Amino acid sequence: MRWDPAKYAEFSDHRDRPFFDLTSRVAAGAPRRVVDLGCGPGRLTAALAERWPAAEVAGLDASAEMIRDAPARYGPGAPGHRPRLSFAVADAGDWEPGPDVDVLVTNAMLQWIPGHLELVARWLEALRPGAWFAAQVPGNFGSPSHALMRRLAESPRWAGRLAGILRHDDAVAEPAAYLKLLLDAGFEADARETTYQQVLAGADPVLDWxxxxxxxxVLSALDPAEAESFEREYGRLLRVAYPAFADRNGSPLTVYPFRRIFCVGWKAG
Known part of the structure; x- marks a missing residue:
């Protein structure tokens, strides 16, 4: 699947907030090594390096496109340089935490991995006593934005091109399932959910999101002309599901409820 880091960053204020809400619950004092698994463009990984300047902080992502520019932004000579911050391409499905990992963060990544509960259980067992684990996933796969996407992809026009492309029914678990994983692995843990009422500006902001x-x-599976046609039809459905209203200056705004699921835990010794 192709990723577009610039498009991903367009709503950075909204996308960043769950990360900071998540990591604020991690009470590690002086970790040796911090791993941000599924780090994306690396901006939030750099925030971890600011928080723990004495730690070795590694940003790992399966997409080379996502972290392509991170060394230029945070490497030697860059304005954002942090000497203990590094980035590498890594597949989360093959990765294992080493004995020096004191904090493992995975933010908005697990939903892309089929069967990730088993993967998380493996990581939790491998983490040393005293380590922290923090994960956040979107919990909005039943929302109109995703249900309409699935319905359109399954329609007669698109089913032949998009069969099996969207895996939404089991993309994430409920908070209780993540909490049980942590408790079963000997963690002191909590899990919760939050729905952010995001106010988006513009003509088609939910589509842009x-x-x-x-x-x-979907976009990766279609050629440019097909993608444009799909987006046009999908955009019409979204405008009905998420009607815009005018602010005081007459500019269009749209409220997009966005549910997120969080789990954080500390492994008892």
Whole structure:
């Protein structure tokens, strides 16, 4: 699947907030090594390096496009240079935490991995006593934005091109399932959910939002002309599901409810 880092970053204020809400619950004092698994463009990984300047902080992502520019932004000579910050391409499905990992963060990544509960259980067992684990996933796969996308992809016009492309029914678990994983692995843990009422500006803001995330598998499967046609039809459905209203200056705004699921835990010794 092709990723577009620039498109992903368009709603950075909204996308960043769950990350900081998540990591604020991690109470590690002086970790040796911090791993941001599924780090995306690396901006939030750099925030971890600012928080723990003495730690070795690694940003790992399966998409080379996502982290392509990170060394230029944070490497030697760059304004954002942090000497203990590094980035590498890594497939989360093959990765294992080493004995020096004190904090493992995975933000908005697990939903892309089929069967990730088993993968998380493996990581939790491998983490040393005293380590922290923090994960956040979107919990809005039943929302109109995703249900309409699935319905359109399954319609007679698109089913032949998009069969099996969207995997939404089991993309994430409920908070209780993540909490049980942590408790079973000997963690002191909590899990919660939050629905952010995001106010988006512009003519088709919900379409613009999903272009950077949930719509990527569809766009990767279609040629440019097909993608434009799909987006046009999908955009019409979204405008009905998420009607815009005018602010005081007459500019269009749209409220997009966005549910997120969080789990954080500390492994007892």
């Amino acid at each position: 999903v272009r950077g995330t949930g719509l990527r598998p």
